[in-house]
Amino acid sequence: MSDDKKLHIAVIGSGGAAMAAALKAAERGVRVTLVERGTLGGTCVNVGCVPSKILIRAAHIAHLRRTSPFDAGLSPGTPTVDRCELLAQQQRRVEELRHAKYATILADNPAVTVLMGEARFVDAHALSVRADDGSERRISFDRAFIGTGARPTIPPVPGLAETPYWTSTTALTSDTIPERLAVIGASVVAVELAQAFARLGSRVTILARRRLLSRKEPAVGEAIETAFRAEGIEVLNETQASRVDYIDNEFVLGTHAGDIRADRLLVATGRIPNIETLGLEGIGIETAGGAILVDEHLRTTAPGIYAAGDCTDQPQFVYVAAAGGSRAAINMTDGDTRLDLSAVPEVVFSDPQVATVGLTEAEARARGIDAESRTLPLDNVPRVLVNFDTGGFIKLVAERDSGRLLGVQAVSGEAGELIQTAVVALRAGMTVQAIGDELFPYLTMVEGLKLCAQTFTRDIRQLSCCAG
The missing domain is CATH 3.50.50.60 (FAD/NAD(P)-binding domain)
Known part of the structure; x- marks a missing residue:
């Protein structure tokens, strides 16, 4: 043809x-x-x-x-x-x-x-x-x-448009690390770049309209905020800029808590x-x-x-x-297929990372599902213990009667590397009991899914370190 x-x-x-x-x-x-x-x-x-x-x-x-x-x-x-x-x-x-x-x-x-x-x-x-x-x-x-x-997207903050603010695009291509960086926004891009610039030498202040990662369940944002504060990143919850000015090479952000001054301003409020x-x-x-x-x-x-x-x-x-x-x-081209978005993994590349898939417990109950959950502190995961880095958690949400997995939320080092296993388990309709019975390699982060699944039926503190 x-x-x-x-x-x-x-x-x-x-x-x-x-x-x-x-x-x-x-x-x-x-x-x-x-x-x-x-x-x-x-x-x-x-x-x-x-x-x-x-x-x-x-x-x-x-x-x-x-x-x-x-x-x-x-x-x-x-x-x-x-x-x-x-x-x-x-x-x-x-x-x-x-x-x-x-x-x-x-x-x-x-x-x-x-x-x-x-x-x-x-x-x-x-x-x-x-x-x-x-x-x-x-x-x-x-x-x-x-x-x-x-x-x-740029919020309609008075004065902002007249200033040389950064977006994620300009921040990533800037050849400077500012001494003081203010960040408007508290979702994925804001969180990732705020921590990166802080670790490269900036003194960072985040203005969160509600709290960090507010679209996720509160425990997730709380864990990241704890980690950020430990690194010296200032997080101002429920804080918005009422006005932004740029005077003598300095940003001045007016807020209800007083003025915030910075050398650079990153606006990361969505797309x-x-x-x-x-x-x-x-x-x-x-x-x-x-x-x-x-x-x-x-x-x-x-x-x-x-x-x-x-x-x-x-x-x-x-x-x-x-x-x-x-x-x-x-x-x-005359085919017939569909995009199934029932199990979309999400990863925030902060440290610790955030990785989620499926429903939170609140979302499951809002849908009329009788759900229960278990949260595993990371100090129960052998990989974390040998890393000497125990901040965070893994949480599994399951249907109460059947034990069918409904969702996973993880805050840990390399959480993004374990979440796809949860995606596969969700798509397969696995129960937490079946996940707990699976073979997981010892001293891996993904073993935390197995351990958390086992907490639905037993006290894992009474198990040996690699007991099945």
């Missing part, structure tokens, strides 16, 4: 969702035109997951060189932080991944044509693509996919979908709260147009975006 007769799919964006959609559609034998208005790769590789985790890892190394549970036998020292060198290393890896995983793959795929420019729907079967030089091109398509991602320039209202695509509404098949309210990722009402994680993009492509 000639290319002109093949099904033609237009993909808007080039991040996790859009790339997955474009490549899966091409794999299924259709012609794809991908339109990107900025840098190939979207948020994750350029200004999100990859650079932030590099910064967090560097900060973790700096912290361990300064202080660790083994300081009595391994002499600590204060590292010299060269942010310019760290930034150069970070950006080299970002560029390597963008080239290898995005630019090269697209260039080598003859079924995908890449256009650089801003796309706008002319109608339900055509896009207008405006290039940087002002020229416009019309692209006709059979079906379309929207994967335009999201950007940092807003990039959809306002697409012309969605003209083709009948419904939105809510600034996000595109999609069903489990990734269909929008406009026939033949699909969407996934951070520009939609789905959870804002790159792995959700990629899974959605891939499934959307299957459905756009």
Whole structure:
């Protein structure tokens, strides 16, 4: 079949969702035109997951060189932080991944044509693509996919817009570590970057509208706040900036508790979908709260147009975006699949890490489920004991009568490495009794799931250290 007769799919964006959609559609034998208005790769590789985790890892190394549970036998020292060198290393890896995983793959795929420019729907079967030089091109398509991602949202604080505040994007690409850093926000990005900058030398103050990680159960935020305070990070709960000024190279944040002064201000209060320039209202695509509404098949309210990722009402994680993009492509090419979001793992890369999946006890009861839970302090986990790092907990939530696992919340070192086991157990419908009977390798963090499961039926303090 000639290319002109093949099904033609237009993909808007080039991040996790859009790339997955474009490549899966091409794999299924259709012609794809991908339109990107900025840098190939979207948020994750350029200004999100990859650079932030590099910064967090560097900060973790700096912290361990300064202080660790083994300081009595391994002499600590204060590292010299060269942010310019760290930034150069970070950006080299970002560029390597963008080239290898995005630019090269697209260039080598003859079924995908890449256009650089801003796309706008002319109608339900055509896009207008405006290039940087002002020229416009019309692209006709059979079906379309929207994967335009999201950007940092900026709260309407008086005076803020007139100041040189940081977003996560500018913070990650800054070549300086400020002496004093104020952070507005208390969710994932705020928590991760606040701790990273503190460990690299900043004196950090966090303004939390409610408390840290307030969308998670209170014990999670309390554990992170305890860890932060131990590191000298100031956490101001139930505190908002009523005004922000920038005077003589200094930020001044007015609050009910008095003025807060800082050399830099990071605003990390969430993300807003990039959809306002697409012309969605003209083709009948419904939105809510600034996000595109999609069903489990990734269909929008406009026939033949699909969407996934951070520009939609789905959870804002790159792995959700990629899974959605891939499934959307299957459905756009006459397949039939759905995105199951019943067990989405979440990880906060703080130290200790936070990892959750499924329902909290309160959420289960709100759904009318008779639930019970057990919380295991980490000093019951052998891996933690030999690490001499016992702050945190693992909590399992189960249906009372059946013992079926409903959810897991963990605050621990490397919690992100244990949560996928909980995801698999949830999807398999395992009971806490079955989890407690499984073989888990000794002296691993994931063994904590087994130990917590065993507490539903026994006192694990009466077991030997590796008893089954």
